[in-house]
Amino acid sequence: MMFVFHSQIRTVFLLATTFLLAGLVTAQQTPPNPPAKAASAKPTPPPVEEDEVIKIDTDLVPVDITVTDSRGHLVRNLKKEDFKLYEDGAERSIASFNIEKIEGAPRPLAIVFTLDLSGSMTPEEIDRVTDAMREFSRRLADHPAVFALMTFGMRVKTVQSLTGDREKLERAFARLPREPNGMSTHAYDAVDDAVRMLARHAPLTQRHQLIKRAVVVITDGFPVGDTVSPETVIERANAADTSIYVVTMPSYTRLLASTQMTPLPTPLDVSGVVERTGGRSIYANEKDLGPLFRAIAEEVASAYVLGFYPPAENRKDGKFHSIRIEGPAGLTLRQSRAGYQSQKAEGRKQ
Secondary structure: OHHHHHHHHHHHHHHHHHHHHHHHHHHHHHHOOOOOOOOOOOOOOOOOOOOHHOOOOOEEEEEEEEEOOOOOEOOOOHHHOOOOOEEEEEEEOOOEEEEOOOOOOOEEEEEEEEEEEEEEOOOHHHHHHHHHHHHHHHHOEEEEEEEEEEEOOOOOEEEEEEEEOOHHHOOOOOOOOHOOOOOOOHHHHHHHHHHHHHHOOOOOOOOOOOOOEEEEEEEOOEEEEEOOOHHHHHHHHHOOOEEEEEEOOOHHHHHHOOOOOOOOOHHHHHOOOOOHHOOOOOEEOOOOHHHHHHHHHHOOOEEEEEOOOOOOOHHOOEEEEEEEEEOOOEEEEOOOOEEOOOOOOOOOOO
């Protein structure tokens, strides 16, 4: 019986070897596949592909800096040596420095439009804003970008989640005239929802570049009925490295025409959500909103990105640490965050 068993094993071994050798001969005789035809050039995909996402160093703290001259023009020719960075008043070494601008390698973008559909916004204004948002997205067509569209009035609604598909975005714009409005204006709630959408679905980096996250708010300037406070919105926006831009429609100016202040500060301006997130507030007094949105589009895509490593004792103390950036005299600097909140180390005593 043992001899039969060994004979069976030898037979199986010989058969397996025969099949293996036959496969090798066939592989050698088979000509190689012809090279695949080159794929036609396509736009860079939006920054949502997980295999393209590179995890950011969690100890590195990035800060976006927008620099303008005395006439409000963007300044793009500065070097690392032109800046100084301070954490809690102490100067820190700038560990990383990138110039992100429309020329050269385009910066990845993630933008959420939030449109006020409260009763004070006229149909004509909504039509004009829709055209301006189209131009905004077209202006950034060369960038790997994703856009989302939200509306707010009595409640906040996501009309289109983040997408790089221009046809989906266009269909979302086309639905706006049919969206219901309301007498409340939940502006802070809308911005908070937009920031959380970016934090959840827009990665911080793509192809070794930091993605610019921004919320563009189009409103009449009167937040009413919000459940989220401005301070909470600012904290969450800074934590998500998101800048907030506000376009105030002319309906606000008409309602306060008796005042002599120009421009008129809106409650959104006074709240600090723009200033403390490195955004910009623009008043739309012209019939053509295109130039305003073009200016925002250019600024969103143009920034210096500075990064530094906080000292070890600050990284896990659970405290807020301020950041201040200084540049050449005579220039105006706007930074995307006023500081950062460090994570408390696990097991640390209160």
